[in-house]
Amino acid sequence: MQAAETVEPGERQYRMCARCVMDTTDSKIIFDNQGVCNHCRYVDEQVKYYWFPDERGELLLRKMIDKVKQFGDGKPYDSIIGLSGGVDSSYLAVKVGEWGLRPLAVHVDAGWNSELAVKNIDQIVTKVGLDLHTHVVDWEEMRDLQLAFLRSNLANQDVPQDHAFFAALYNYAVKNGIKYVISGSNYATESILPTSWGYDAMDARHLKSIHRIYGSRRIKTFPLVGFLKYHVYYPEIRKMVVLNPLNYIRYSKGEAIDYLEKRYGWRYYGAKHYESRWTRFFQAYYLPTKFGYDKRKAHLSSLIVAGEITRDQALKELEKPLYTENELAEDKAFVAKKLGITLAELEDLVAQPPRHYTEFPNNEARFRRFAVARSYVLNKLCSS
């Protein structure tokens, strides 16, 4: 166990949760008198309202399937599903096929796909029998955005890639009149993610402001979804609904990997989100080196609270190095070449002092006001 030997005034003494493996590298973490962290308590107290790996989930799932099938009557597709080649979306695509749904699979290629991800997507769509639409993000624009984010020295370097994934999927669904978006988001593998480790990738104002300051070319085709579209126009006017069916089944990551490998020729790529070479570099090198954040702690903690692994197993996993020396050298060279900069330039960008998203324009305050107003209106409607 790591422990700070001396603690400077104002500095927090190192501490890890007694139940999961989240620790004081999350600056906002708090512990109760049993030494259990706020993330574990959030899962205990809040997530039960959204996560039903039981009979109730079966019922909700059946209703959801009926609704989607009804919508799809007479149409080429009843829904749309994002496919990254990762475990969650691949397993979901397989289950959706088993449930008799007819989604259009959409893959957003932001330029960082690992070879395995591409092969996995191919295996899944072929064997499940799905039509695949691939949206290729203009690489020069993506590159410019990624470099702008690196120059901003912010924690969440996955903003451009994540925004592109969701914006392209939602824009395509709405444009083609497909109401239901089936998402692999789930509480079984991702219930814990500290907000202090990054910032919302869906804040287009934030993304554009970083690009305005540090970018060098115009963004013309990069998929964007702005505040009003994302929070009002798509859900309220166009009635787009995002469904998370993995929260209605008993979803085990280990069993899902096993199932996909045995039946679909799918292969695992080592860790959560490593289907993207950028995300591997970002999570296993940039974030821990520059900020001291090890995302494995959040991923493993999610699996602990879901009962999938023990705390001891997680601690053993954390003892493993994030990268072997060879892999790191290989990925650094790959990332620098792909971004069109030298290895020294990349290392210099990583070595710059970290900055915080609040130093840049963003829609956080606007979203808070919007959420308060929405809950006020909903309460009024429910009580009238």
Ligand SMILES: [Zn+2]
């Ligand atoms: Zn905890």
